[in-house]
Amino acid sequence: MAKRGYHHGNLRQALVETALKLIEEKGPTGFTLSEAAKQTGVTPAAVYRHFRGREDLIAEAARQGYTIFADLIEYAYDKEQPSALASFEATGRAYLAFARKFPGHYVAMFESGISHNHSPELAAAAARALGVLERAAADLSAHIPPDRRPPASMVSAHIWALSHGVVELFSRGSPGTKSPFAPEDLLESGIGIYLRGLGLIKPDE
Amino acid sequence: MAKRGYHHGNLRQALVETALKLIEEKGPTGFTLSEAAKQTGVTPAAVYRHFRGREDLIAEAARQGYTIFADLIEYAYDKEQPSALASFEATGRAYLAFARKFPGHYVAMFESGISHNHSPELAAAAARALGVLERAAADLSAHIPPDRRPPASMVSAHIWALSHGVVELFSRGSPGTKSPFAPEDLLESGIGIYLRGLGLIKPDE
DNA sequence: TGTACATCAGTGAACGCGCGTTCACTGATGTAC
């Protein structure tokens, strides 16, 4: 119990965490400033000591999400170095692991409608995360003969889109979409086929 | 001007169309029953003559979306028969074309949080659309040697996820995500690489 | 063709609600002497 400082101790972070919990439970729409304040045990007005308003609170949640996300995929990437292929695959797995483990952050980042340009801090955190993805793709592309090598940013866009699609359609219980496959298997097999298509995995497994 | 019938003529459909316009402009959150009614030139209470409430109106918009969607991809699929490969690729292109041409429907279907089980009609329309995707994938799978053939439903899930991811991340102006590639090119190149990975396109283009 | 009646799409007023935000304030905490 870090109840030092002024009255609450660390209301700012407590609010972010309540917001994440609410976003996770009810989606970005279901989240309200008032309820976040109430569940943190504080008056709605207290929020304004720490955030400019509702949007600002969501943006901070998203920023923290991008930071965790970047750390995770960077770690996954580094751990498998110097193999470009293993690093790339680990990055994909880390993407899904993040979405599963930090659903509130994920929604705040991608479904809350918040713009990356809400604040310089958010933009920077997002840019760092995307930078890791692009680096992994660039490493990988270097192993493809230049004449049949797609741009690295295209490869990273493909994988990002595939990952995001798997999360949105099959990972969250979203609309009513069921698949007989676990999201992890779906993503892994999809990336496998894709890498084979790039000529980075031999045709015979 | 089909102003026959009672007072308005066809208020039910007019409300659906206003709702779609609002959803397209402001997202599923920005849409309100009251504003849809007002913009249709009618009292909010009038909506309840035709829909059980707000959710029911969105569900009808989604249902119409799935119907259009199914028609479009079915047509694209049929047109390229009997080539399984061409049919499959046309289906992917039709997916993106639908998302671009009917953004309101797309959002109502995939981002409104509406469940496919809201009504039997919605469930049926959605099932038909997904059926076309699965059929295209099954046709295609038949051309792969059985011992290295992934399940058709997995192939269709991959393509659906990739398509959805491209739409969400790169097609709508969403968070701040920019890509140097047009969504169409991104999807087409992604599917191309994927099909090559399945051994359905020769390695040398 | 004309009249009396039934139907029912849309009205208008009202409701209770929770929202985001503001404001002057209070009182616990930290600090200077």
Added chain:
DNA sequence: TGTACATCAGTGAACGCGCGTTCACTGATGTAC
């Protein structure tokens, strides 16, 4: 160590707003005779 003061995190009441939904109604349309 003790006291006087400054700071500022959080309070509590209030605001205006638009929401979704309800209700008894009205009056245009369709229909039976």
